[in-house]
Amino acid sequence: MRRHAAGILLLTLAAAASGRGQAGPNDRQRPDPDAAARGRNVYVARCINCHGLDVKGTENGPSLIRSVAVLRDFEGSEIGPAMAATNVHAANLAEAERVDVSHFLKLQIETTARNRNPMEPPDVLTGNADAGRAWFNGEGGCNACHSAIGDLAGIGGRYRPSDLQQRFLFPRGGGRPETPTLVTVTPSGGAAVSGTLEFLDDFVVSLTDADGAYRSFRRTPELVVETEDPYQAHWDLLDRITDDALHDVVTYLETLK
Numbered sequence: 230m231r232r233h234a235a236g237i238l239l240l241t242l243a244a245a246a247s248g249r250g251q252a253g254p255n256d257r258q259r260p261d262p263d264a265a266a267r268g269r270n271v272y273v274a275r276c277i278n279c280h281g282l283d284v285k286g287t288e289n290g291p292s293l294i295r296s297v298a299v300l301r302d303f304e305g306s307e308i309g310p311a312m313a314a315t316n317v318h319a320a321n322l323a324e325a326e327r328v329d330v331s332h333f334l335k336l337q338i339e340t341t342a343r344n345r346n347p348m349e350p351p352d353v354l355t356g357n358a359d360a361g362r363a364w365f366n367g368e369g370g371c372n373a374c375h376s377a378i379g380d381l382a383g384i385g386g387r388y389r390p391s392d393l394q395q396r397f398l399f400p401r402g403g404g405r406p407e408t409p410t411l412v413t414v415t416p417s418g419g420a421a422v423s424g425t426l427e428f429l430d431d432f433v434v435s436l437t438d439a440d441g442a443y444r445s446f447r448r449t450p451e452l453v454v455e456t457e458d459p460y461q462a463h464w465d466l467l468d469r470i471t472d473d474a475l476h477d478v479v480t481y482l483e484t485l486k
């Protein structure tokens with residue numbers, strides 16, 4: 230009985246050791262869909278702004294599809310050290326997150342490899358334009374702020390499809406003037422002051438009011454601060470949009486030429 234148990238333990242250890250020991254650049258880590266899905270959430274929240282929607286990089290960060298560190302990575306073994314090796318990453322990932330992100334990136338690499346086409350980047354226009362239009366004016370709520378014949382008229386001609394998708398998910402920046410955040414500060418017993426947000430942290434809030442005057446307030450529990458981020462609808466979208474809706478709406482926007 231005892232011997233039997235010890236034998237199993239030894240076998241388990243040997244299997245674990247050989248699994249690790251053999252993992253090298255040429256070993257393929259089979260992407261686990263559940264881990265990849267969790268990794269995708271981490272990626273969307275913390276990496277996508279710089280490494281891009283399709284993981285192929287932006288002006289703020291390199292492609293992780295072509296990264297040797299990611300290709301060599303086994304369950305997070307290389308990603309953590311590679312992130313720590315530069316000072317652009319304010320915080321590294323927890324171990325479990327590294328494993329999940331690793332699975333997500335491996336899956337991304339496989340998908341990219343499958344779609345590889347020497348002529349064109351992978352097609353983001355795989356959706357249904359009619360469904361995209363319906364979503365734009367319905368569940369997506371886009372028509373509250375945009376119009377296909379107003380501000381978004383001709384947008385399909387202004388951007389390549391992959392850039393259009395990036396603009397839609399991350400509309401801030403990209404050389405366009407920033408739409409300011411509005412803020413209203415109400416001191417206890419005092420009159421509310423509204424304006425354009427200049428600075429906000431746990432201790433201070435400051436703004437430029439309608440007359441162009443700079444006003445600063447020390448934050449206390451009594452001080453009520455209400456901000457209105459004009460991009461909020463877009464940040465919220467990242468949490469709720471499905472891949473199908475994303476492909477449909479981008480395909481629809483691309484028809485606005």
Ligand code: HEC
Pocket residue numbers: 271272275276277278279280289290291293295296297298299307308311312315316317318322330
């Ligand atoms: C603020 C922008 C920014 C964010 C956010 C960001 N990165 Fe990076 N990352 C970079 C830049 C820039 C480099 C290249 C740094 C260098 O070469 O010194 C880089 C390099 C890397 C590398 C090394 C690539 C290589 O081949 O050497 C990895 C891996 C990486 N990032 C992973 C991540 C992950 C995972 C996240 C999210 C948890 C993330 N990064 C978030 C900007 C960013």
Ligand code: HEC
Pocket residue numbers: 365369370371372373374375384393396397400401405408459460462463466478482
């Ligand atoms: C609450 C208001 C609001 C809602 C709702 C909203 N957006 Fe936006 N959107 C903005 C703001 C503000 C900008 C940035 C202004 C700009 O760059 O022209 C923007 C920018 C964009 C851009 C980039 C425009 C460009 O020329 O670069 C696209 C594309 C876009 N939105 C599509 C959508 C779609 C599709 C939806 C529906 C899911 C949506 N938006 C919902 C406010 C909103």
